[in-house]
Amino acid sequence: MRGTQWSEVLAGLRAVDPLLLVLTVALATLTFPIRLIRWRVILRDERERPLPWLPLWHAVAIGFMANNLLPARAGEFARAYVASRQLPVRFTTALGSIGVERVFDALVMLGLMALAIASRSFPARSTLLDTPLSRLAGRAALLFGAMFVVALVVVLRPAPWLALFERVTRTVLPARLAARVAGMAEGLVAGLTVLKRPGRFGAMLFWSLVLWLTNAASFAVCFRAFGLQVPIEGSLLLQGILGFAVAVPASAGFFGVFEKATQLTLQLYGISPSLALAYAVAYHVSTFLPITLLGLRSLARVHLHLGDLGRARTADQLGDARP
Numbered sequence: 001m002r003g004t005q006w007s008e009v010l011a012g013l014r015a016v017d018p019l020l021l022v023l024t025v026a027l028a029t030l031t032f033p034i035r036l037i038r039w040r041v042i043l044r045d046e047r048e049r050p051l052p053w054l055p056l057w058h059a060v061a062i063g064f065m066a067n068n069l070l071p072a073r074a075g076e077f078a079r080a081y082v083a084s085r086q087l088p089v090r091f092t093t094a095l096g097s098i099g100v101e102r103v104f105d106a107l108v109m110l111g112l113m114a115l116a117i118a119s120r121s122f123p124a125r126s127t128l129l130d131t132p133l134s135r136l137a138g139r140a141a142l143l144f145g146a147m148f149v150v151a152l153v154v155v156l157r158p159a160p161w162l163a164l165f166e167r168v169t170r171t172v173l174p175a176r177l178a179a180r181v182a183g184m185a186e187g188l189v190a191g192l193t194v195l196k197r198p199g200r201f202g203a204m205l206f207w208s209l210v211l212w213l214t215n216a217a218s219f220a221v222c223f224r225a226f227g228l229q230v231p232i233e234g235s236l237l238l239q240g241i242l243g244f245a246v247a248v249p250a251s252a253g254f255f256g257v258f259e260k261a262t263q264l265t266l267q268l269y270g271i272s273p274s275l276a277l278a279y280a281v282a283y284h285v286s287t288f289l290p291i292t293l294l295g296l297r298s299l300a301r302v303h304l305h306l307g308d309l310g311r312a313r314t315a316d317q318l319g320d321a322r323p
Contacts, residue, residue: 005274012226012278020225021286027218028287031211032294035101036060038207042194043097045088055086058298059094065295066309068253068288076102078309086302092184096191100204103151105243106144108208112216113137113240121231126268133237140244155192162186215239222283230269238265258284 036057040050063079070078080094116122117133126133154161165185169178194200219235245261246254262280263273271279299305 001277004277005272008272008274009278009281012275013282015227016282017225017227020221021282024218024222024225024283025286025290027214027221028283029290031215031218032060032064032291033057034207034211034214038204038211039097039101041200041203041207042100043083043089043094043191044193048193051087051089055302056083058086058302059083061291061295061298062302062304062309063295064291065299066306068292068295069306070309071250071252073247073250074309081309082302082304085304090187090190092187093190096188097194098191099188100151100192100194102247103144103147104204104208105212106140106247107148108205108212109240109243110137110141110144112212112236116233116237116240119231119233121233122237123268137240151192152195155189155195158189162189212239218287219283222279226275226279226282228266228269228271228275228279230266230271234265234269237268238262241265253284253288255284 036053039060040053040056043051043056045051059079059082062082063075065075066078067073067075076098077095080091080098083089083094084091114137117137162182162185166178166182169181172178173181194204216235216239219238220232223230223232223235241264242258242261245257248257250257259277259280262283263276266276266279267273
């Protein structure tokens, strides 16, 4: 907030179109049912049968609510924990499926960012933190592409890799702990099964595109709500930069990180830091509330409390955590 012109922030907030802001919130909230559909494609029981909708929804809503209310991205562990309590899946399998989601999210967002960077509207020679954006995007693409290739290699022939991993763990760890870590690895590999099922793989890719195009649409509508002269492809760039900014474990709800990443992105398109802050705060707060309330409702429905979600990160949950 250093150097912020508060009069400009307040003027931007007063001028916002309320109907377009409501549409922004509706689009942003729609991404969570889309996440549910995609997760149901990825996560299956031991016989690879689809899981019931309602328990999966509770896990999704609680997970994203926990990301909003608890620090260090605790919601990822909370989602896997709730799924393991409500469904016939292991904690580590659910966590592995969430890892697959994150890698795909990164690859899809990077692809959409590339479209924004290649467009005519993109400011030439733009940098972020003194590094050309194209270079940052390229490095990220290499990293997540390598993660995808490694996951694919492991899941296509899991037995030798799991055997190697078990030998290494038994060499460096006590026998009891090594057995638990090996069980965790088996569960994580089970969560990657979707990568070797062409039909489900294609469905996962389709719903990933739907998810991030819907999310980008919420940013684009919010541009219009504030009257910002930012091209529609700017929403692809904004969501990509935000996606990587909030991926790092930070404060609950990503407050501060979200606003700064939004400021830096919108400044590339000539938007003042103060007006960009008004946009970021309005978008963040208005889209923060629906999923937080939905998650709290789901938490009550499954008879859990926020304090229970802390158990999701304890060592006891890294074994064969079945309901």
